């Protein structure tokens with residue numbers, strides 16, 4: 444009987460202790476961010492979809508169309524096409540297609556690229572209603588950015 | 591636990607729990623044969639989120655399987671990374687620099703804490719308490735920020751590579767982690783006052799859902815489930831890998847075998863993980879984080895290799911069979927939750943439905959990892 448009463452008292456007390464904690468936290472500053480009105484900066488290593496790097500000297504892409512990124516990708520997201528042009532050593536990039544619908548942002552492509560021609564973008568709030576919106580031509584994107 | 595009041599007339603009905611149900615935390619279906627509020631039989635039905643990870647692994651190069659490992663158990667992705675890279679390193683004979691091993695342990699343990707915190711919140715949510723989830727998420731958010739600053743992602747990390755890790759940590763990470771350890775240590779008494787000592791939680795967990803050590807052995811249960819039943823088994827201690835033997839930490843074991851014991855094991859493990867991280871940060875050696883001379887196209891020698899790691903849910907084992915080519919011949923993944931769930935059918939027989947849900951929550955199920 445005594446144990447029973449003791450349990451009731453300590454049990455009720457434990458509820459008040461819990462309530463005290465929630466009340467205390469209620470008056471503490473808010474920890475959430477009111478997205479989309481407020482945003483946080485992305486960390487430097489944030490991995491968004493990949494994009495071509497602009498070479499500071501030429502203003503063009505550094506891609507040499509070796510196809511290593513295409514081969515490294517586990518999900519076959521990348522299609523690189525290039526052509527031989529007269530007067531230019533090696534191949535020239537004509538198309539760099541990224542199918543972002545299948546990309547797992549693993550970064551194997553970026554690691555495999557010897558001339559460091561691709562990097563991660565900081566785009567995180569992509570939105571679209573059609574699948575095609577996520578098939579990017581990275582070369583066109585780079586050109587658009589340059590303009 | 592109240593006594594099983596089975597009726598004579600054998601009037602049972604079938605109740606489907608899931609595949610879409612808040613208490614199953616994913617697409618798990620449990621076919622329950624009920625006698626009123628009591629469970630006569632429970633049969634987990636799996637496969638709703640089966641993605642053929644093993645087969646995928648056999649159809650791509652060794653490195654291309656890396657991102658998959660993080661998608662099996664999205665709550666403790668780094669341990670799964672760790673298991674896979676370790677087995678391949680064993681197969682290919684790659685030596686990992688010491689600093690890389692330290693970074694692996696630090697990040698994997700941080701990830702374990704975040705997994706336990708999420709489990710804590712979700713488990714209390716199953717039992718009807720909402721606020722602890724928000725507090726746990728607040729703490730977990732700090733870990734995700736820390737891990738994001740080194741790995742670049744927040745959940746499905748793909749940070750470990752054969753021979754090391756993807757990139758090095760900086761001073762901010764070290765300082766941030768130390769601050770976090772202090773913060774979480776300060777918050778643990780609050781969790782215990784708010785939740786552990788709460789009378790409602792105690793009556794819902796104590797002596798509910800008993801799992802005997804016998805049953806754990808029968809079904810191969812590992813992790814906090816078996817440690818809550820008095821079996822002292824932790825891969826980090828008993829089949830040491832990486833640099834775990836260098837750290838001083840305890841394996842929390844509780845004898846009771848009820849839901850409360852499993853709860854306590856995980857709460858204690860948070861503190862043990864913090865201890866490991868603290869020691870690792872103190873001892874962190876300088877040096878490279880990637881082995882040099884890792885071949886670009888990996889072709890491990892012919893053979894059969896196995897490596898197990900301790901994840902937040904138990905022992906995760908990877909077995910690879912190499913035929914000397916650039917893809918695995920066979921890849922077998924032993925997932926802990928699959929074994930832990932298997933005992934559910936036997937353990938919940940004769941239980942009240944809400945108690946069985948508490949038992950299920952205490953098993954800490956991650957469905958994509960069961961189905962793989």
Ligand code: SF4
Pocket residue numbers: 505506507508509510511512513523555556557558559560561
């Ligand atoms: S992006 Fe890099 S890896 Fe890919 S084709 Fe161009 S140079 Fe080669």
Ligand code: SF4
Pocket residue numbers: 493515516517518519520521545546547548549550551552553
């Ligand atoms: S990040 Fe991974 S999945 Fe995405 S394009 Fe690169 S290699 Fe492919």
